[in-house]
Amino acid sequence: DPLQLDRVILKRVELLPHASFTLVEEHVGLKGEKLMAFALEVAKRIGEIGESDYRPRIHLDVYGTLGELFEMKLEPLADYLGRLREAAAPYELLVESPIIAGTQEQQIESFREVRALLKSKGISLGLVADEWCNTLSDIKLFAEEKASDYVQIKTPDLGGINNTIEAVLYCKAHGMGAGLGGTANETDQSARISTHIGLACGPDFQLSKPGLGADEAIMIQTNEMARTLAVLKSRTPAAA
Incomplete structure (x- = not known):
């Protein structure tokens, strides 16, 4: 939605737009050209209407479509990610679920290989794990195996909020980025409630929710943060 993109840019949202690409031919393109064009357009639009000091990160969730497009051949997949990174420049790029393997073990191995390929090619890009990384034990395993740059911590999958809190803190302690999602x-x-967990635990980013409209979720979460910080400030004794 071009108008939604404009609104989040004007509101200076720090991570955008979490666009979803679920079908290769329809969303990504048989040569990856549709996804590439989208990244170019987002970066261009930020430059056109964003303030000069606005430097958001661009987040693209591709639901394993790149693995499907490149038939799980990771070298050309990594090269494509490099071109996608150039399309999103000068903004930092996060790509979620470039591949979805058949098992958790294969997912971890594939993610580690893609990370190594990106590093060897000098491509600065953040990989976000989602599929096969759902429960607290899954998240701990991905962190211990250094399988990804970030993981999306999906609060409903974690059960009690104690598990969400532990997941964020575990990621931070083991050098893996945490995205508080759902x-x-x-x-x-x-x-x-997720907003309070975010304020307390400090994940690398927090996804907007509920809904897909952006405006409502940003309003709910931003207002909750502002209220909470104002209350905390009012309870802090003034410096003498």
Whole structure:
């Protein structure tokens, strides 16, 4: 939605737009040209209407379509990610789930290989794990295996919020980035609770929720953060 993109740029959202690409031919293109054009357009639009000091990160969730496009051949996949990174320049790029393997073990091995290829080619890009990384034990395993740059911590999958908190802290302790996410199909109450976890634990980024409209979720979460910080400030004794 071009208008939605404009709104989040004007609101200076720090991570955008979490666009979803689920079908190779329809969304990515048989040569990857549609995804490439989208990254170019997002970067161009940020430069056109964003303030000069606005430097958001661009987040693209590709749901394993790149693995499908390149038939799980990781070398050409890594080369494509390099071109995608250039298309998104000068903004930092995060790519979620470039591949979805048949097993968790294969997923971890593939992610590690892609990370190594990107490093050897000098491509600065953040990989985000999602599939095969759902529960607290999954997240700990990915962190211990250094399988990804970031993991999306999906609060409904974790069960109790104690597990979400532990997951964020575990990632931070083991050098893996944490994205506090979930699902669009949540309530305003769960979004506010997640916001408090984010303020307390400090993940690398937090996805907007509930809904897919961006505006409502940003309003709910930003207002909750502002209220909480104002209350904390009011309780802090003034310096003598």
